[in-house]
Amino acid sequence: MKILLIGYGKMGKTIEQLALAKGHTIVGKIDHTNAEELQNYNGSNTDAAIEFTHPEAAFGNVSYCLTNGIPVVSGSTGWLDKFDEAKQLCDQNKGAFFYASNYSVGVNLFFHFNEYIASKMKEYKEYEVTIREIHHLQKVDKPSGTGITTAEGILASYNNLEGWVADNPEEKSKLNITSEREPDVVGTHIVTYSSEVDQIELGHIAHSRTGFAEGAVMAAEWLKSRQGVYGMKDMLNL
Ligand SMILES: NC(=O)C1=CN([C@@H]2O[C@H](COP(=O)(O)OP(=O)(O)OC[C@H]3O[C@@H](n4cnc5c(N)ncnc54)[C@H](OP(=O)(O)O)[C@@H]3O)[C@@H](O)[C@H]2O)C=CC1
Numbered sequence: 001m002k003i004l005l006i007g008y009g010k011m012g013k014t015i016e017q018l019a020l021a022k023g024h025t026i027v028g029k030i031d032h033t034n035a036e037e038l039q040n041y042n043g044s045n046t047d048a049a050i051e052f053t054h055p056e057a058a059f060g061n062v063s064y065c066l067t068n069g070i071p072v073v074s075g076s077t078g079w080l081d082k083f084d085e086a087k088q089l090c091d092q093n094k095g096a097f098f099y100a101s102n103y104s105v106g107v108n109l110f111f112h113f114n115e116y117i118a119s120k121m122k123e124y125k126e127y128e129v130t131i132r133e134i135h136h137l138q139k140v141d142k143p144s145g146t147g148i149t150t151a152e153g154i155l156a157s158y159n160n161l162e163g164w165v166a167d168n169p170e171e172k173s174k175l176n177i178t179s180e181r182e183p184d185v186v187g188t189h190i191v192t193y194s195s196e197v198d199q200i201e202l203g204h205i206a207h208s209r210t211g212f213a214e215g216a217v218m219a220a221e222w223l224k225s226r227q228g229v230y231g232m233k234d235m236l237n238l
């Protein structure tokens, strides 16, 4: 496949290595320094774009792809206030759009188990549920996209909680997501159910970015022959 990399940072570079090893061609690499070159690409010279940039840049990049016939796989986080607009653009243009807050298969299994555990734990009101996410110091958004997806999986069962809150454990009516930033942590997410007498935890620790990159390349291959808006549950049948 002819793949356009939008974002050539930590993720873009990891994806490039994997895509080349799988026999794909990288037709272009877009970052801050050459963002205007995006306009050189369209559905006739690009089979799919893989977009890992920045909260401020993601919607514009995804919109460009959807209005120029390029199937787009996006992993950027921190821009989902515009997600419904992106879905509409995809529908209007009969485009192909794949989004995941986390492309690793392991994290998506973690999401699945998280939803199941929450559906059971909601009956046991003596346990308080909280989420903790830890990432490297360069991360610009918080809470992490994965942390938010994890919260949504819990809130689907916990009707008594009024949404999630960032870094505010005192606000007991909401599900607290604590964000920590430490050197070189790729991505750690832990859900804790704590009572006076004991504690239950479900966690995922990424050892490298390879899992994210593998999932993103797999999504680009999977999206090629499709039209519509998709996520990891569609691809993995979870
Ligand atoms: N869904 C998932 O599985 C994962 C998602 N992510 C998310 O992916 C995103 C990128 O992460 P990561 O690669 O670690 O970040 P990096 O900061 O390492 O890389 C970001 C890249 O985007 C480029 N960029 C920034 N702004 C623009 C712009 N306006 N136009 C074009 N390119 C731009 C940067 O260019 P320059 O260097 O020139 O500024 C850089 O090449 C983040 O939102 C992160 O949360 C990360 C890992 C996994």
Ligand SMILES: O=C(O)C1=N[C@H](C(=O)O)C[C@H](O)C1
Pocket: 077, 101, 102, 135, 139, 143, 144, 145, 146, 147, 186, 187, 188
């Ligand atoms: O910025 C990162 O690095 C990561 N971002 C994603 C997120 O916000 O959930 C996924 C992963 O945890 C790494």
